[in-house]
Amino acid sequence: MRHAYFISDAHLGAHSKVPSQVREKRLTQLLSHIYETHKQEKAYIILLGDIWDFWFEWRHCIPAGFVRLMGTLTHLTDSGFQVFFVPGNHDQWTFGYLERELGIKVVSDPWTFEYNSKKFFISHGHKIPPVPASEKLINTLFESKVARKLFKLVHPDLGICIAKKWSHTSRMHHPPEPPQEALERYEKFVEEMQSKTHYDFYVFAHLHYPIKKTIKGAIYVNTGDWLTHFTYAKFDGNTINLHKWGD
Numbered sequence: 001m002r003h004a005y006f007i008s009d010a011h012l013g014a015h016s017k018v019p020s021q022v023r024e025k026r027l028t029q030l031l032s033h034i035y036e037t038h039k040q041e042k043a044y045i046i047l048l049g050d051i052w053d054f055w056f057e058w059r060h061c062i063p064a065g066f067v068r069l070m071g072t073l074t075h076l077t078d079s080g081f082q083v084f085f086v087p088g089n090h091d092q093w094t095f096g097y098l099e100r101e102l103g104i105k106v107v108s109d110p111w112t113f114e115y116n117s118k119k120f121f122i123s124h125g126h127k128i129p130p131v132p133a134s135e136k137l138i139n140t141l142f143e144s145k146v147a148r149k150l151f152k153l154v155h156p157d158l159g160i161c162i163a164k165k166w167s168h169t170s171r172m173h174h175p176p177e178p179p180q181e182a183l184e185r186y187e188k189f190v191e192e193m194q195s196k197t198h199y200d201f202y203v204f205a206h207l208h209y210p211i212k213k214t215i216k217g218a219i220y221v222n223t224g225d226w227l228t229h230f231t232y233a234k235f236d237g238n239t240i241n242l243h244k245w246g247d
Helices: 019-038 065-079 097-102 133-143 144-151 156-172 179-196
Strands: 005-008 044-047 082-085 109-115 118-122 200-202 210-215 218-223 231-234 239-245
Touching: 005 019, 019 065, 065 082, 097 109, 118 218, 179 200, 179 210, 210 231, 210 239, 218 231, 218 239
Parallel strands: 005 044, 044 082, 118 200, 200 218
Antiparallel strands: 005 231, 109 118, 210 218, 231 239
């Protein structure tokens, strides 16, 4: 039976109390652990977005750094592991590089699948309704084909500088714990979904806060982050649990 691991919100490249390279090394340690533990049955690895604090693929250029992570992910896919990527609001600008060079399968948000007779509803979380008007405007802009084409015309050095400043400013306005409104919005969404279609597991990210709750017969999990919590979720073929790397 294949296990499945869910990891999100490493925000590699972002300034934080734990430096980006230290966080990247911890993340690659987990991925190496997954490889050693499951190299026979090849566990699934689902990256639930915002792995990079900023990601954009120009025609001949990607953001510098992250070679430890990309090398580890490539080793996993070359070894037969399936790695899936659900783009987040910070790293949604993928245009083929991850698939072509790293062997990662980029999937849509939300993403649903069934495994071992268990139904999963997967999302990074920034689109969970009702999305506040300001966030909806930003999401629309970032998903615009015109905006993406225009940004490709910007020199990478300038583009990355702009993106880092925006990301830092955005993070400064976020409280250390998610607001009650956001917590309730996610739970209400699960309740409403369950009243229409049954899923066994809902796995979200984006809140940077590890959560596991049972809601109307389903298990809702938020994977936390790799900025402060260093948490991930693991499905063992029957149920899903949160774990903290290093415990």
